[in-house]
Amino acid sequence: MQLVFDILSWGAWSVDFQDKESWLNWDNNVTASSDNKTSPALAHVPAMQRRRFSRLTKMMLTAAHDCQPANNCRSVFASRHGELTRTLGLLQDIVSKEALSPLAFSQSVHNTASGIYGMVSGNTAASTSIAAGEETLSQAVIEAYAQLVENPAPVLLVFGDDPVPPVYNQYTQEFELPLALGLYLAPANNDKQPAIAQLTLTQTALPQTASEPDSDDTVKALTFAELINAIACQKSLSGQLCHWHWQLTQPLEPDMR
Structure with missing residues (x-):
């Protein structure tokens, strides 16, 4: 199976690289910051709203906003840990027999970022959480590819995750x-629409990766x-x-297609 896309725009956020310009300077040899408390500013959302959001939601909304998608575009939100x-x-x-916070309960579902994105952007198009x-x-x-086959109008994909609580570290x-990454x-x-890059995903049986150097393949x-750095720098990448x-x-x- 092979999936091919045009990337029209992108957005990304991490503690060390909080805007598009900073991703141009990413270096694999730089040690990531140990500061796990920093959150995106999310300046385009009113303070009374954003103060209730988790950092994961703020990260994913930041990546989505940086993509500058069309109004009412379809979206796919993805998070392993939610x-x-x-x-x-x-x-x-x-366990402590304390009253549950209605706000915390309402924003504990896996499609929290997807739902809040729809509310803050006024987007009423279909959204899927993965x-x-x-x-x-x-x-x-x-999922994005399947939606594009059904309807070629561009789709916003947003992926994000926060570190798991310490109790889950062993897993x-x-x-x-x-x-967080938005495409x-x-x-x-x-x-x-002009593309900044073309992305190809191929499902293939790969016996080893570069971290296992005993194979010639x-x-x-x-x-x-x-x-993300390759997308920011508009350079080729494979792996x-x-x-x-x-x-x-x-x-x-256009004249080469």
Whole structure:
């Protein structure tokens, strides 16, 4: 299976790289900040609203806003862990026999960011929420592809995750979080809007990655940050991410299609 898209625009946020310009300077050798308390400013949302949002929701709304999608575009929101921190807090309140916060309860569902995005942007188009373990991002891309096959109007894809609470550390190892990525996607070689890059995902049996150097058929293992940097710099990239092979290339000129 091979999926090909035009990337029309993008957005991303992490503690160390909080705007598009900063992602141009990403370096694989730089140690990520240990400050896990910083949140996006989310200046385009009124303060009375944004103060109630979790950091995950703020990150995903920031990435979505930076994409500058069309009004009422369809969207796919993806998060492996979702609002796990809120959910754990509710469980702790139950154990302590304390009253549950209606606000915390209402924003503990997995489609919290999707629903709040619709409210703050006035977007009433369909939105899908995806959770698929280590393949969450790639499965969200598959969902976006299916929607584009049905209707070629661009789709907004937003992926994001926060570190899990310490009690869950033994069950997961993800060193790039917190992080959010937004991609505004259209069918490959669309003739209506200019693309900044072309993205190809290929499902393939890859026995080893570059971290396992004993094979001659090794494939470079990518990180989320490396992918975002390549999009920001508009440079080609190829490697394995979320159990799929990803390839980022420059789009064909109109007279070469």
